[in-house]
Amino acid sequence: MSLSRLNTFMKLAPTATAVRATAAQMQPQRQLSSAQAEPAAHGHHFKTLVISTPKPFVFHVELHRPTKLNAINKQMWMEIKECFEGLSTNPDCRAIVVSAAGKHFTAGIDLNDMMNLGQQLAETDDVARKGVIMERLIRLYQDSISTLERCPKPVITAVHKACIGAGVDLITSADIRYCTEDAYFQVKEVEIGMAADVGTLQRLPKAVGSQSLARELCFTGRRFEAAEAHSSGLVSRVFPDKESLLSGALALAENIAGKSPIAVQTTKESMTYSLEHTNQQGLDHIRTINKLNLQSEDFAQAVAAQLTKDDKPVFAKL
Numbered sequence: 452m453s454l455s456r457l458n459t460f461m462k463l464a465p466t467a468t469a470v471r472a473t474a475a476q477m478q479p480q481r482q483l484s485s486a487q488a489e490p491a492a493h494g495h496h497f498k499t500l501v502i503s504t505p506k507p508f509v510f511h512v513e514l515h516r517p518t519k520l521n522a523i524n525k526q527m528w529m530e531i532k533e534c535f536e537g538l539s540t541n542p543d544c545r546a547i548v549v550s551a552a553g554k555h556f557t558a559g560i561d562l563n564d565m566m567n568l569g570q571q572l573a574e575t576d577d578v579a580r581k582g583v584i585m586e587r588l589i590r591l592y593q594d595s596i597s598t599l600e601r602c603p604k605p606v607i608t609a610v611h612k613a614c615i616g617a618g619v620d621l622i623t624s625a626d627i628r629y630c631t632e633d634a635y636f637q638v639k640e641v642e643i644g645m646a647a648d649v650g651t652l653q654r655l656p657k658a659v660g661s662q663s664l665a666r667e668l669c670f671t672g673r674r675f676e677a678a679e680a681h682s683s684g685l686v687s688r689v690f691p692d693k694e695s696l697l698s699g700a701l702a703l704a705e706n707i708a709g710k711s712p713i714a715v716q717t718t719k720e721s722m723t724y725s726l727e728h729t730n731q732q733g734l735d736h737i738r739t740i741n742k743l744n745l746q747s748e749d750f751a752q753a754v755a756a757q758l759t760k761d762d763k764p765v766f767a768k769l
Contacts, residue, residue, distance in 0.1 A: 499527035500534055501552070505701055508545040508708035510538055517553025523617045524561035528595045531621075535598035535606075542768040545712050546704035547602070549625065550609040550697060559616025559639055592617075592649045599624040600654075600723060603716040605707050609700040610634045610686070611693040620647065623654035626719060627703070628686040631696050634677045636685065642672040657726060659683040711749035712769040717741070 501513040512534060514521040523531075538544045551557060568588065572581050599606045599621070608622040610630040616639040622628050638655070640647040647669065656665035664683055668675060680686045690696040707715060717740055725733035744750065749766050756764045 497530045497534065499524070500530050502534065504543070506705045506708065508543060509701060509704040510541075510544045510547045511701070512538075512547060512549045514549070514551035514557060517551075519561065520555045520558035520613070521551045521553060522558045522561035523621075524564050525591075527561075528592050532591075532595040532598050535602045538604060539598070539602045544604055545708040545710075545715065545769075547604055547606045548609060548697070548700045548704050549599075549606060549621070550700070551611070555613035556610045556634070557615065557618035557621070558613060559618055562643075565643075589648055596620050596624050596650045603719060605704075605715060605719055607700050607704055609696050610636075611696060613637075615639050616647075617649060619651045619655065620649040623658050623685075624650055628658075629688045629690065629696055629700050629703075630677050630680060630686045631690050631693055632677050634680070634686075634689075635674050636676075636680055637672060637674045638669045639672050641670065655685075659685050709763065711747075711753055711764075711766050713744055713747050713749045713766075714753070716769070717744055 497515075499514070499516050501515045503511045503513070505511050514523075514527070516522060516524070516527065535547075538547060568584075572584060575581060596617075605627065606625040607627045607629065608625040610618075610622060610628065611634055612631070613635060614622060614630075615637045619636055619638050638647060638651055640651075646652065652669060655669070656662050659665055661683065667673075675683075677686070677689050681689050688699060690699055717737075721733065721737045721740070724736050728736070752764045752766075755761065
């Protein structure tokens with residue numbers, strides 16, 4: 452940082468301190484500790500998901516069909532979409548952890564739904580009308596999974612035991628993936644006679660950084676364990692058990708939630724955009740955003756805190 456910019460920020464420091472004091476007054480009066488994982492009151496009652504707020508500004512989304520091994524049925528597809536669309540604009544949410552109840556993370560798509568779909572398609576002989584039914588259904592499932600990627604808040608998935616089929620679609624649309632030592636993954640669609648169509652074929656190669664490995668996994672449907680998932684980059688940390696996994700994921704979410712929401716959400720937007728664009732297009736994109744964001748109160752108070760070795764800044768809701 453140049454001397455002139457340093458002097459400018461030092462002048463901003465008193466103002467930033469005042470901003471922090473004002474922001475602190477704006478925070479929720481009730482702060483949740485890690486032992487107070489209470490249900491999130493956001494106006495929705497889900498049947499296949501359980502939502503809680505175990506830490507300030509951290510939402511925990513739990514897949515909750517344990518007796519069905521968290522197989523994703525049509526209702527869960529719709530509820531995932533509704534949940535993440537809601538969290539995208541919820542000012543009390545800055546980071547999200549996704550885990551699952553019961554023995555496994557998910558057994559993948561609910562095959563009973565596929566049987567029901569077959570009955571629905573049998574009601575017409577017209578191929579065009581069958582196509583319309585399939586188009587609408589596949590788009591619903593694709594849009595459901597993509598809400599994790601489109602959500603501006605960082606999404607951390609915590610996987611234990613089996614993560615099969617649609618589960619791989621789900622976790623590859625997230626930002627960060629953790630798992631337990633006994634976790635395993637399987638792109639199983641080829642084993643039921645179909646190509647994965649909800650995001651794995653598009654996102655898995657980018658997640659592991661190897662077209663060869665991704666194609667091997669998708670062509671064969673073979674199971675791969677936590678150690679291979681970690682070495683390939685699909686997951687960034689492996690934990691000994693589910694309890695330590697959730698603790699680690701929530702600690703990470705809490706760390707992220709303590710940062711400027713403008714900075715974090717802009718960072719996710721830029722990194723997601725840059726996946727599909729050239730480096731120069733990515734630079735142009737972040738320059739357009741930061742010419743406004745670098746004038747925000749978050750930037751001023753964060754820099755002031757660094758310069759003055761002040762307490763951790765408290766950022767207003769976004």
